[in-house]
Amino acid sequence: xxxxxxxxxxxxxxxxxxxxxxxxxxxxxxxxxxxxxxxxxxxxxxxxxxxxxxxxxxxxxxxxxxxxxxxxxxxxxxxxxxxxxxxxxxxxxxxxxxxxxxxxxxxxxxxxxxxx
Amino acid sequence: xxxxxxxxxxxxxxxxxxxxxxxxxxxxxxxxxxxxxxxxxxxxxxxxxxxxxxxxxxxxxxxxxxxxxxxxxxxxxxxxxxxxxxxxxxxxxxxxxxxxxxxxxxxx
Numbered sequence: 697x698x699x700x701x702x703x704x705x706x707x708x709x710x711x712x713x714x715x716x717x718x719x720x721x722x723x724x725x726x727x728x729x730x731x732x733x734x735x736x737x738x739x740x741x742x743x744x745x746x747x748x749x750x751x752x753x754x755x756x757x758x759x760x761x762x763x764x765x766x767x768x769x770x771x772x773x774x775x776x777x778x779x780x781x782x783x784x785x786x787x788x789x790x791x792x793x794x795x796x797x798x799x800x801x802x803x804x805x806x807x808x809x810x811x812x
Numbered sequence: 813x814x815x816x817x818x819x820x821x822x823x824x825x826x827x828x829x830x831x832x833x834x835x836x837x838x839x840x841x842x843x844x845x846x847x848x849x850x851x852x853x854x855x856x857x858x859x860x861x862x863x864x865x866x867x868x869x870x871x872x873x874x875x876x877x878x879x880x881x882x883x884x885x886x887x888x889x890x891x892x893x894x895x896x897x898x899x900x901x902x903x904x905x906x907x908x909x910x911x912x913x914x915x916x917x918x919x920x
Contacts, residue, residue, distance in 0.1 A: 700854070729908075731910075736912075737912055737913075738815075738900055738910035738911050738912045738913050739855065739900075739910045740910075741908075741909055787854055787855070789854075789855075798841070798842045798843045798845065798860075798902075798904020798905070798908055799908075800845065800857050800860060801845075801847075801855070801857065801908060802857070803847075803854030803855045803856070804854050805852075805853050805854045806853075806854055808852075
């Protein structure tokens with residue numbers, strides 16, 4: 697595709713519900729990143745994939761957060777038993793090359809998650 | 813922490829004025845990038861400066877890098893109302909991380 701696509705654009709969940717957020721990276725991009733951005737703050741790193749391998753998940757805040765990229769393209773970020781503190785914008789980004797040595801990132805518009 | 817810290821946190825100027833934003837970081841880097849984020853949108857890459865470069869220009873943007881002081885600056889010249897956005901620096905070591913950003917408002 698022309699850019700990184702994320703869906704849904706907005707998600708409202710009741711506390712305790714599970715949610716799944718989707719990211720379609722730019723075709724051919726090897727690296728995929730998930731970030732969490734709270735209101736008025738900068739993006740916080742969650743996890744990183746190189747193709748289908750999840751090489752870094754050090755930023756995931758709890759074991760309720762799970763990410764996958766089974767075929768090395770589309771990625772899903774799943775949050776189980778959502779809590780109010782999970783409310784944030786979840787940003788996906790991709791880059792052409794593998795590795796994490798500071799390649800230029802292309803971001804999607806994000807999914808705004810509101811947990812009531 | 814690798815992430816940059818931008819200063820000031822907020823900046824309000826008149827159209828036509830220049831805007832300068834600063835970034836400080838703590839460890840060695842491969843490069844440093846600047847991104848822009850309009851309200852409700854994702855981040856857009858503006859410019860990348862490598863660790864062996866001291867200055868780089870792109871249109872109305874000028875970026876400087878001082879690795880001895882672990883600092884960078886972004887200058888936007890002749891600002892326009894459309895430049896209103898948040899600006900983030902991203903020092904790139906092992907992972908690209910972001911600070912809290914500078915929220916720039918350009919008044920018409």
